[in-house]
Amino acid sequence: MSQSFDNEFTAQRHRNRQAIEELGIDAFPGKVVRNEMVDAVIKAHGEKDKETLEAEKVRVEVAGRVMLNRPMGKAAFATLQDGTGRLQFYLRRDSVDDAAFKAYKKTDLGDFVSVGGTLFRTKTGELTVQVDRYQYLSKAYRPLPDKHAGLKDTELRYRHRSLDLLTNPEVRDTFKKRSNIIRAIRDFMTERDYLEVETPMMHVIPGGATARPFTTHHNALDMELYMRIAPELHLKRLIIGGLDRVYEINRNFRNEGISTQHNPEFTMMEWYEAYANLDVMKEMVETMIREVVQKTCGETKLMFGDFELDFGAPFDSYTMIEATCKFGNFTEAQLLDADSLRDVAKKLHIEDADTMEYGYLLAEVFESVAEPHLIHPTFITEHPIAISPLTKKIPGNEQFVERFELFCAGMEIANAYTEINDPLDQRQRFEDQMRQRDEGNDEAQFLDEDFLWAMEHGMPPTGGQGLGIDRLVMLLTNSASIRDVILFPLMRPHQES
Numbered sequence: 048m049s050q051s052f053d054n055e056f057t058a059q060r061h062r063n064r065q066a067i068e069e070l071g072i073d074a075f076p077g078k079v080v081r082n083e084m085v086d087a088v089i090k091a092h093g094e095k096d097k098e099t100l101e102a103e104k105v106r107v108e109v110a111g112r113v114m115l116n117r118p119m120g121k122a123a124f125a126t127l128q129d130g131t132g133r134l135q136f137y138l139r140r141d142s143v144d145d146a147a148f149k150a151y152k153k154t155d156l157g158d159f160v161s162v163g164g165t166l167f168r169t170k171t172g173e174l175t176v177q178v179d180r181y182q183y184l185s186k187a188y189r190p191l192p193d194k195h196a197g198l199k200d201t202e203l204r205y206r207h208r209s210l211d212l213l214t215n216p217e218v219r220d221t222f223k224k225r226s227n228i229i230r231a232i233r234d235f236m237t238e239r240d241y242l243e244v245e246t247p248m249m250h251v252i253p254g255g256a257t258a259r260p261f262t263t264h265h266n267a268l269d270m271e272l273y274m275r276i277a278p279e280l281h282l283k284r285l286i287i288g289g290l291d292r293v294y295e296i297n298r299n300f301r302n303e304g305i306s307t308q309h310n311p312e313f314t315m316m317e318w319y320e321a322y323a324n325l326d327v328m329k330e331m332v333e334t335m336i337r338e339v340v341q342k343t344c345g346e347t348k349l350m351f352g353d354f355e356l357d358f359g360a361p362f363d364s365y366t367m368i369e370a371t372c373k374f375g376n377f378t379e380a381q382l383l384d385a386d387s388l389r390d391v392a393k394k395l396h397i398e399d400a401d402t403m404e405y406g407y408l409l410a411e412v413f414e415s416v417a418e419p420h421l422i423h424p425t426f427i428t429e430h431p432i433a434i435s436p437l438t439k440k441i442p443g444n445e446q447f448v449e450r451f452e453l454f455c456a457g458m459e460i461a462n463a464y465t466e467i468n469d470p471l472d473q474r475q476r477f478e479d480q481m482r483q484r485d486e487g488n489d490e491a492q493f494l495d496e497d498f499l500w501a502m503e504h505g506m507p508p509t510g511g512q513g514l515g516i517d518r519l520v521m522l523l524t525n526s527a528s529i530r531d532v533i534l535f536p537l538m539r540p541h542q543e544s
Contacts, residue, residue: 086131157187246281255279294318323510375416406433421454463512
């Protein structure tokens with residue numbers, strides 16, 4: 048098999064591999080000796096002094112990448128790293144067989160090895176394995192980033208997440224914390240008797256949110272399909288089917304822009320509860336977030352950028368009109384009248400203010416003047432009906448609906464409704480959305496006859512909510528960009544210069 052190498056470094060590493068194989072050693076063995084992880088060794092023995100270790104003669108078998116190497120002729124100190132931490136080992140020529148020592152001499156930084164031996168402390172007090180068994184495991188053909196500088200270039204970090212995780216411990220910590228956050232959410236939902244479910248990722252009709260979908264094609268059925276923008280309509284079908292409390296944590300796909308708060312593929316949690324309403328959803332998300340923050344962060348006050356967020360204090364709450372008045376210095380009368388609202392929007396230089404419908408216009412004004420000020424966790428209630436096609440109207444105030452969005456640090460992190468369960472009302476809302484599509488709104492929702500058919504069999508009063516997992520993780524890890532909390536964010540293909 049021929050192989051060309053793009054530089055002398057990879058060529059030299061290949062020669063080192065060949066030298067190891069000439070010793071009769073498999074450079075990529077399938078069987079590995081490892082009895083414990085590095086962090087377990089450190090937790091169990093990291094506080095023991097030199098005399099205790101000498102008396103106990105603790106034997107360990109660990110494996111990982113060689114991250115530091117200090118050869119000294121017939122002996123060497125080196126450091127290996129597994130997924131949990133780093134541990135130094137000390138190897139002498141007379142402590143292992145001749146082939147193993149020669150294999151060590153051809154070991155490059157980044158290579159994987161397994162070592163066995165007894166623990167001791169060096170003169171400087173560092174916990175170290177005195178090696179009597181050395182197994183070569185795998186050759187790294189490319190050198191790792193500088194051991195001191197790590198991988199700092201943001202573009203390279205996102206594009207080469209494997210090296211980012213390997214060289215930046217804080218990145219590993221972020222994704223471990225993400226896993227803990229999701230586990231804590233699942234524990235919370237289990238305690239409330241919710242059933243975790245999975246619904247389709249490919250839809251015949253995209254629905255459940257206002258967004259542009261990604262399209263794909265099923266060859267065998269010769270039909271166009273859409274990557275889901277939300278699981279809402281399928282989860283409501285389960286409510287109709289008698290599963291009274293359901294939730295799903297999974298991916299959504301929206302064909303829209305990329306920013307510090309947006310990635311086209313992102314993780315959402317949606318949940319629905321029969322016989323519940325917006326008040327139940329409000330209590331639930333506030334309690335959930337508070338408990339998750341306490342469990343995963345150890346306290347309820349956190350820093351996010353320059354802001355201190357206090358999740359232990361009661362969340363604020365304003366109607367959309369109230370928040371826009373408070374932070375935009377407007378009167379309620381200005382915002383309730385369509386013509387005066389249009390004048391406000393023009394002064395704010397909102398695009399298409401002359402032609403935009405009232406509900407969309409109010410939402411744009413709110414977003415412009417109020418959203419950046421919603422730092423403490425804040426519920427925004429009473430949204431316009433035009434932007435909420437799946438939500439019950441407020442009795443006696445049918446221009447607005449029973450909906451809230453939860454904001455924190457200027458970001459929307461949750462969205463909840465008292466769900467429409469009247470199939471006639473829902474059909475009318477869908478038809479209005481189709482009218483908007485005909486008028487050029489490519490984010491408006493489709494009319495889903497199959498969902499309406501299910502609703503016509505009877506749907507109980509229901510509360511529903513969606514929570515942005517990625518944005519919540521951003522807040523709890525003090526991450527400025529959504530790309531910092533998604534392992535593999537969408538990137539343009541790499542262009543060679």
